[in-house]
Amino acid sequence: MKDAQLIMEQTCRQDIKKLCVLYVSYVVLAMLLTFFDQQKFQGTTTVTSIALFVITFILITGIHRKRMKRMVSDGAFHRILLLPVKRTSLLVSEFLFTFASYAILFILPIIVWMLWYLNFQEQLPQLKFQFAIYSLFYFFDNLIMPFDAKGILLFIIFLTAATLTINYLLLSFTIKDRQGIAVLFLLLMGLVAFISKDDVLLKCGGYFLISCFTVHALCNMMRMNRRKRS
Amino acid sequence: MKKTSIFVLIALLMLSVGILSSFTMFQTMMYQLEDVQGDRQVLQGISFKQPAIIGTVSMETTVKNGEASKTFLRDERALDKLSYVDYISPSLEKAGEPIGEWARIEEKQDMQTYITYRQPVESVALIYPFFSKQKSVSIDTGLIDYSNEQYTYYHEHTLFNEDVESIEELKSESGYYRALTQEGEFSNSPTDNFNVLVTQNDVDYYFLPKTGAYTTGVNHLYKLRLEEGTYEQLTPLPEGRSYETLVLVNDHLIVISQKDGTLFYDKYDMEGTLLGSWNTTEPLNYQYYSISSNDQYMICRKNEETLFVLDTDKMELEAIESVYIQEEDGKKLHPYFMDFHYKDGVVYSLAMYYSETYVTTGIEIIAMKDGAVLYEGKLDYREKEKINNESMGDVFHQGARFID
Numbered sequence: 001m002k003d004a005q006l007i008m009e010q011t012c013r014q015d016i017k018k019l020c021v022l023y024v025s026y027v028v029l030a031m032l033l034t035f036f037d038q039q040k041f042q043g044t045t046t047v048t049s050i051a052l053f054v055i056t057f058i059l060i061t062g063i064h065r066k067r068m069k070r071m072v073s074d075g076a077f078h079r080i081l082l083l084p085v086k087r088t089s090l091l092v093s094e095f096l097f098t099f100a101s102y103a104i105l106f107i108l109p110i111i112v113w114m115l116w117y118l119n120f121q122e123q124l125p126q127l128k129f130q131f132a133i134y135s136l137f138y139f140f141d142n143l144i145m146p147f148d149a150k151g152i153l154l155f156i157i158f159l160t161a162a163t164l165t166i167n168y169l170l171l172s173f174t175i176k177d178r179q180g181i182a183v184l185f186l187l188l189m190g191l192v193a194f195i196s197k198d199d200v201l202l203k204c205g206g207y208f209l210i211s212c213f214t215v216h217a218l219c220n221m222m223r224m225n226r227r228k229r230s
Numbered sequence: 231m232k233k234t235s236i237f238v239l240i241a242l243l244m245l246s247v248g249i250l251s252s253f254t255m256f257q258t259m260m261y262q263l264e265d266v267q268g269d270r271q272v273l274q275g276i277s278f279k280q281p282a283i284i285g286t287v288s289m290e291t292t293v294k295n296g297e298a299s300k301t302f303l304r305d306e307r308a309l310d311k312l313s314y315v316d317y318i319s320p321s322l323e324k325a326g327e328p329i330g331e332w333a334r335i336e337e338k339q340d341m342q343t344y345i346t347y348r349q350p351v352e353s354v355a356l357i358y359p360f361f362s363k364q365k366s367v368s369i370d371t372g373l374i375d376y377s378n379e380q381y382t383y384y385h386e387h388t389l390f391n392e393d394v395e396s397i398e399e400l401k402s403e404s405g406y407y408r409a410l411t412q413e414g415e416f417s418n419s420p421t422d423n424f425n426v427l428v429t430q431n432d433v434d435y436y437f438l439p440k441t442g443a444y445t446t447g448v449n450h451l452y453k454l455r456l457e458e459g460t461y462e463q464l465t466p467l468p469e470g471r472s473y474e475t476l477v478l479v480n481d482h483l484i485v486i487s488q489k490d491g492t493l494f495y496d497k498y499d500m501e502g503t504l505l506g507s508w509n510t511t512e513p514l515n516y517q518y519y520s521i522s523s524n525d526q527y528m529i530c531r532k533n534e535e536t537l538f539v540l541d542t543d544k545m546e547l548e549a550i551e552s553v554y555i556q557e558e559d560g561k562k563l564h565p566y567f568m569d570f571h572y573k574d575g576v577v578y579s580l581a582m583y584y585s586e587t588y589v590t591t592g593i594e595i596i597a598m599k600d601g602a603v604l605y606e607g608k609l610d611y612r613e614k615e616k617i618n619n620e621s622m623g624d625v626f627h628q629g630a631r632f633i634d
Contacts, residue, residue: 008234016237097234100241107248148302152249 001092003085008093011071011080015063019101022063023108026056030112053109060101061166068174077175081226091167091218099163106159150200154207161207164214165189168221177221185214263298263595268605270296272597276571276578280593280609280630291609292633293595298609318423320439321359322383322407325374326352345389347405352376354383354407356420356439365459371439373420373447381409381417420445425521428478433457436464436483436500438476449473451485451502464502479523479542486521495528497542506545522570524634529570529577539572551577552601558585568593571632575599580630593630 033048071077080090165185172182192206263270273296280291291300330350337344353376358369377383387405409419416422420440429435435454451464467473471487471494478484482505483498497506520531526543531553539548549572556563563583571578576599582592597605609630 005232005235008238009232012234016233019237096238100238103241103245107244110248110252111244148253152253155249 003089004092004096007080007085007089008097011076011093012067012097015067015097018063019060019104022056022059023104026052026105026108027112027115030109031115049109049112053105056105056108057102060105061170064098064101064166065170065174068170072174081222087222087226088219091215091222094167094171095163098167099159102163102166103159106155150204154200154204157204157207157211161189161211161214164211164218168214168218171218171221175225177225178217181217185210185217262609263293263296264608266594266606266608268597268603270605270607272576272605273595273607276573277633278569278571278580278595278630279633293609296607318358318426318437320356320421320423321368322354322409322421323357324351324385324407325355326376328352328385329377347387347389348384349386350377350382351385351407352383354409356445358437358439360435360437360454360456365457367454367456367459367461369437369439369452369454369461371447371449373439373441373445373449375409375420375442376444376446377409378444381411381419383407383409425475425477428476428483430478430481434500436476436478437461438473438485441471441473443472445472451476451483451498453500453502465498465504467496475521477521477523477528479528480526482542484523484528484542495540495542495545497545506542508540508545508547520567520570522632524571524573524632527572529572531567537570537577539577548572549575549577551598554579554581554596554598554603554606556583561586568629569631576604578632580632 029052030049033052068077071080077090081087165182168185169182172178188210189207192203192210195206273293275295277292277294279293282289282291289300289302291298293299328349329352332347332349335346335348337346353374356371356373356375358371360367360369375383385405385407409417409421411417420442423440426438426440427435433455435456437452437454439449439452441449448469449467451467453462453464455461467485467487471489473485473487475486476483477486481500483500483502485494485496485498487494487496492509492511494507494509496504498504520537522529523542526541527548528540528542529537530540531537532550534553535555536550536552538550540546541548553565553567555565563585566582566584568580568582570580576597579596579598581594581596583594593609595605595607595609596603
């Protein structure tokens with residue numbers, strides 16, 4: 001874990017500032033959107049807030065992609081592979097940082113909603129459910145704002161599976177290795193969300209399996225690369 | 231501590247707080263039973279549930295012995311089955327000759343023109359189609375309903391943005407039949423069937439075709455097996471009556487019919503054998519939607535102010551109780567009764583009261599005995615959110631029901 005912390009400090013430190021700027025921009029923009037639209041609030045905010053969320057998600061993934069590219073181009077990635085540390089250290093550091101970045105993003109809508117609601121609860125009590133439900137539930141299929149133990153489990157497993165899949169995707173595309181499998185994992189993520197629409201436990205199982213496969217594939221990839229380098 | 235470690239820790243902290251706050255928010259979003267008058271002790275042994283759909287989540291509030299609890303579910307499987315059981319529509323077929331000429335009616339709707347050709351007919355045959363997932367079954371009741379001064383049956387063809395060369399062309403096509411009043415509205419004819427299909431186990435269904443004063447033929451009780459696509463004609467019912475409603479009470483079927491303003495309550499077993507009968511001695515303002523049952527009791531609205539309880543074991547009148555009427559600013563509110571329950575001489579009712587502007591009081595439970603209110607309680611959101619028509623899209627209430 002110490003190795004992972006050390007590697008994370010070396011590789012991810014510069015990106016924290018960018019991520020923080022993104023988060024603050026998201027909150028400010030989302031607040032402005034809800035503020036301008038508070039009187040009608042009939043769906044335009046829903047679409048724009050979802051769009052804002054998706055754009056922020058893509059931008060965060062872009063930051064991670066850039067970091068990965070930078071790591072490979074300046075040789076840091078290969079140097080870390082040759083270091084006398086556990087081969088999973090790099091994976092753990094990558095996972096923790098990416099997971100943290102996405103976790104904050106997924107929590108931001110709830111923070112925005114709470115800030116917004118604290119401001120307007122007196123004037124517009126009837127909008128309480130509307131915001132929470134229309135902007136969050138419909139598009140994310142109950143992933144955000146879990147309301148029971150099963151929901152919390154699904155939320156965490158989904159976030160883990162999504163982070164691992166994106167890690168694998170970015171890594172394989174950066175070092176140009178096994179891109180096909182990476183895309184397959186991404187499709188599987190979508191498939192699980194689509195097929196097991198109403199069954200939370202089935203969904204949890206699907207995401208858990210994807211997580212296991214991805215971890216296995218990531219470890220394999222690292223081992224092969226390490227062998228190649230040494 | 232390293233910068234990145236702090237970042238990860240903050241993220242994990244935010245994740246926990248976010249999840250927990252969302253969890254807590256949903257937990258606090260619930261109905262609570264608030265006392266308006268009386269002692270809540272009277273609700274001991276009484277349970278009822280109130281399903282509501284909030285967005286894509288369904289929340290079911292259960293009140294047991296006066297204490298409210300709730301469950302959240304992601305889909306609507308938990309909600310009461312609101313299927314074809316509630317409303318049955320017959321497919322009408324030609325039985326009598328035309329009694330008028332074809333008329334052409336043009337109607338513009340949503341930028342489209344609909345042209346209807348309509349011819350009044352003397353009578354129609356009442357045939358009831360039923361569909362299940364696998365099979366379909368059609369019951370030819372042998373009943374004929376005649377056009378009369380209240381409603382007329384029409385043979386119709388509706389064309390979409392086009393016309394036909396001649397009426398002769400239409401005659402060769404089948405078209406459809408329906409009953410309309412003289413003003414062109416849908417009528418209260420045997421084609422409007424509510425509460426005529428009941429089931430105990432979702433396998434065997436019992437069906438009573440609705441008839442009116444202008445229906446001829448012998449009516450029967452039917453037993454349907456929808457999954458197999460079969461039906462059985464159980465027993466012929468007395469002629470000369472208008473059959474209204476079928477109710478399942480304590481493993482018995484109660485057939486409600488009327489003749490000259492007198493209501494007949496006939497009790498049959500599940501094989502269609504008549505076991506007993508009771509009838510009103512005075513004409514009632516009959517309201518089909520206000521019939522409930524629990525144990526051996528059947529609770530029916532008599533008129534605006536009163537209801538009565540029928541003991542179906544003895545087929546005797548058990549009690550007569552007054553209906554609780556609420557007022558707001560000196561004006562009577564319109565009650566909508568969702569369910570009744572009778573226990574130990576007390577009539578419990580679940581109701582919503584509407585003002586003229588359709589703002590409701592919320593769901594109320596009222597316990598009454600001998601014309602006196604023993605208890606009145608209100609189910610309301612903890613946040614005191616007013617539920618009116620505008621917000622019905624967000625929180626959609628299903629009817630509250632007593633649980634036996």
